[in-house]
Amino acid sequence: SYELRQSPSLSLSPGQTARITCSGDALTTRSASWFQQKAGQAPVLVIYKETQRPFEIPERFSGSISGTTVTLTISGVQPEDEADYYCQSTDYSGVYFVFGGGTKLTVL
Amino acid sequence: QVHLVQPGAEVKKPGESVKVSCRTSGDTFTMYYMHWVRQAPGQGLEWMGIINIGDGIASYAEKFRGRVTMSGDTSTATAYMELRSLKSEDTAVYYCARDGPIKFGTWGQGTRVTVSS
Numbered sequence: 377s378y379e380l381r382q383s384p385s386l387s388l389s390p391g392q393t394a395r396i397t398c399s400g401d402a403l404t405t406r407s408a409s410w411f412q413q414k415a416g417q418a419p420v421l422v423i424y425k426e427t428q429r430p431f432e433i434p435e436r437f438s439g440s441i442s443g444t445t446v447t448l449t450i451s452g453v454q455p456e457d458e459a460d461y462y463c464q465s466t467d468y469s470g471v472y473f474v475f476g477g478g479t480k481l482t483v484l
Numbered sequence: 485q486v487h488l489v490q491p492g493a494e495v496k497k498p499g500e501s502v503k504v505s506c507r508t509s510g511d512t513f514t515m516y517y518m519h520w521v522r523q524a525p526g527q528g529l530e531w532m533g534i535i536n537i538g539d540g541i542a543s544y545a546e547k548f549r550g551r552v553t554m555s556g557d558t559s560t561a562t563a564y565m566e567l568r569s570l571k572s573e574d575t576a577v578y579y580c581a582r583d584g585p586i587k588f589g590t591w592g593q594g595t596r597v598t599v600s601s
Contacts (some may be wrong), residue, residue, distance in 0.1 A: 377546065388530040407587075409587065418579055418591040418593055419581075419588075419591055421586065422588055424586050424587065430589070459507075462528065471543055472530060473531040473534065473545075475528060476528075477528050
């Protein structure tokens with residue numbers, strides 16, 4: 377079955393830039409989104425269609441794509457950005473959805 | 485603003501079924517897609533399937549095919565996910581998440597399902 381690959385963890389200090397990557401062969405043709413999930417809470421959409429940000433999401437969150445890899449960038453991480461981040465896309469058919477394994481961002 | 489309302493928790497025994505509800509409040513739109521996603525304790529997000537609430541057509545992840553049924557009631561703006569033949573490994577938080585205008589744009593708060601004898 378189709379998989380999206382994420383690095384498991386990342387630790388940064390406040391003010392640094394976080395780059396979280398997600399790789400999948402179908403990402404050249406299928407749209408991707410990013411979700412933030414804080415402990416004990418439901419996921420929240422932070423980026424959709426690779427680069428689009430919902431209006432309520434801070435500008436420090438941005439997305440990009442290069443080949444088969446999408447990247448979530450958080451410019452100047454804040455303590456409140458500490459969370460698990462998941463990428464999401466579909467397989468080649470576009471019918472079946474999949475999430476990456478998640479990346480735990482720790483802000484020290 | 486659209487909200488998705490789910491019950492807080494369910495406790496079931498192995499072999500039983502659970503039917504989780506997800507009620508939409510804040511709009512009257514009846515043509516939308518609803519996803520169901522689950523998260524086992526300490527694990528990541530797992531997509532279970534999607535249903536078109538308007539026509540009732542659903543697609544299920546291969547892992548759950550034959551054991552899950554998703555449905556919707558447009559008169560009450562409520563989506564349902566029924567999972568049968570429960571096992572301890574089905575212990576998880578089950579989320580509904582709605583498409584429109586953005587895929588997975590709105591999530592319910594989750595229903596914690598515990599399967600234990």
